[in-house]
Amino acid sequence: MSSGSVAYPVYGPESAASLSRAHTDEDVTPGEIAVGVIIGRASEYFDFFVFGIACVLVFPSLLFPFMTRLDGTLMAFAIFAIAFIARPLGTAISMAVQRRWGRGTKLTLALFLLGGCTVSMAFLPSYQVAGLAAAGALAVLRFGQGLALGGSWDGLPSLLAMAAPPERRGWYSMVGQLGAPVGFALAAGLFAYLYGSLSSEEFLAWGWRYPFCVAFAINVVALFARLRLVVGQSYAELLQEKELEPVGVARVMREEGSNVVLGAFAALASFALFHVVTVFPLSWFALFSDRSMAEVLCVQIAGAFLAIGAVVVSGRLADRMGRRNLLGSMAVLIGLFSLATPWLLGGGAVGGTVFLLLGFVLLGLSYGQASGTVTANFSTLHRYTGAALSSDLAWLIGAAFAPLVALGLSARFGLGAVTLYLLSGVVCTLGALRINRLIEQRS
Template structure:
């Protein structure tokens, strides 16, 4: 079997005897941890996808009526990126809060902030009522979303990676990633229902606000589900014995800061594809009027199901050929897909639907193992903070600006820009994987 991220023995790693002792003392089953990851992440993805879909269907009309529909979407996508810029700051701030108080306190504040910021958007008057204040408040709430998401890191993915049998790490790693297509599916289905059942004026006036209200309720449920796990004695003991506790950002960067960037770029192809098959097609297709909004949302819901199958397949394949090999293979497949992207997305309904469905399947296969680049390159006592920051920068570099860049460049230069964007992500992933292998060989 190929050497994988999780197979690399760092100086701070525990021996097999230590692992056995920890399993015996801190009885937190991998399946239970995976459930906690899925529940917690689903609420976060739902919040972010609700905003992303609204950037296409709602915000250009409500907050940027003075611009063309294209420019309104571009401005909305610019605000969309603010949350990804804010995430590293949120991680730093809430790591300090956890060291001062507790993990449960930090998580409670972060998720209530996330839900409140999302629900706050539902109460915002449009530009026609309060002018530019509406745009400023939308940007403010979006920035708060990013701060809160950075603070919601609970270490569950790292604990899951360290508590699974080596031969099953690919399988358990993919379980936590299922939250992405599930969150997208719920958000898309809710918008599809409202957009299909309401008159357009009613949808723009008040209908779009309901998904933002729902987000707060989902976050409350997710909070209690996660607290039920993270505040237990078994979980706390497992985290402490694994040294999965927050440390200062500066010491972490001084010790292994290079791993943040290696890990962020190792899964860049997956993150680059993430919003190019979820948010971008909705904007491009509706602008071109080749399909209705409802038709695109319906296909994307099916695409999310394909993404789930892709994620499951990644777990099976990774346990057979290794996680690094799986990530590299997925990147190569994304590269091939990128070559056909302009023809598919610029074609008729069948070709556009194929772009969405194939894209989601590839996204699932690549994203299913993307967490491996986040959790495995750090020494044990650095992993809690390092994994959080690596995830933040992976999202920022790979996905944060994807809808804005893809739509802006495609509108100016054509859909070949999508190919270039994806191929650049593929190149970064393959290079980072090679660097990672070289670093592992030196240790």
């Protein structure tokens, strides 16, 4: 699931020189920063997708056996959305923690909370053992995951952006976004192996619990990889030099709340597509087709690798045509893709496979540049917190309820409901980008 927004600083020739000074002082290269960014984001998204996949394959049977499979999945998706509701609160708390105790403390607390909540889910009892209390425990742990995700922004993508010459901003911007398809490929691969290797009884009894345990181990590795960079004195000085420090959430919303909203809506088409090609299709195929879930997961893994390539390509395209132009063009393509969604998802195995692969390519191209596209609107003082809040709002509006809404409406009214959902995100993105252009022209 940061998966967060990138707070982009003011670019200038002194940026590369500053990064070089940091390299001299601490022997940490921009390449190592890039690795830290990817590891950090991939670990967060691994946790995120482990939960999302379990909402389809595990939780309906484990927690809601007294419901139909459809209703049980919808209940699981409702719990899935809780993390995105909690995320802005986590951002507010974490910014206060960072101002008082520092970035390293904030990151350590966030990642241990994230890993602790995730691994605790591995010991979740079934409905037969604990009744509805099991679902309640899952909801509480999911809320904890949301708080942790709100506190996981570490500033490393900003350090990469500082080293970017103006003509390569798009390339540097896409690095952090690689964590999403990497995390999904790892989570889906692990579930595909367990689901295909075990009997249904074994998988539901204990097999599904392993990915949640693995998530904790990955978080520990990611924590040390990121702390090595984040707590360094030279890098802290660089962030202070660019005033990339937290301020109170209430102050940001009071003074630049319009920019927070504008930044969220500018990325909405990409965020809406995010779950429509990852979590939702898995539930649709599980409920309304006879395709093997292991087979669907393998197709999605192939799609994730295509998305990785598309994210990289987005960096090249953004440097040639401009990041906002690329985001607008991708929104139009997502709109066209949405029109074909009922035909593809309703077109059997071939149509479903085309939907997944094409959807992942579009996701990579759009999501690769979705973070921080309009954060230049923020004043320097508010950019660090404002970018995080914009991301939180985009996830909440565009992605939090996507699986629940898409599955519920499509089951009731048909797959045309998914088209309308995606089109609403497209309209919001194009409108926000247009408003942002008008603001720039007037300033």
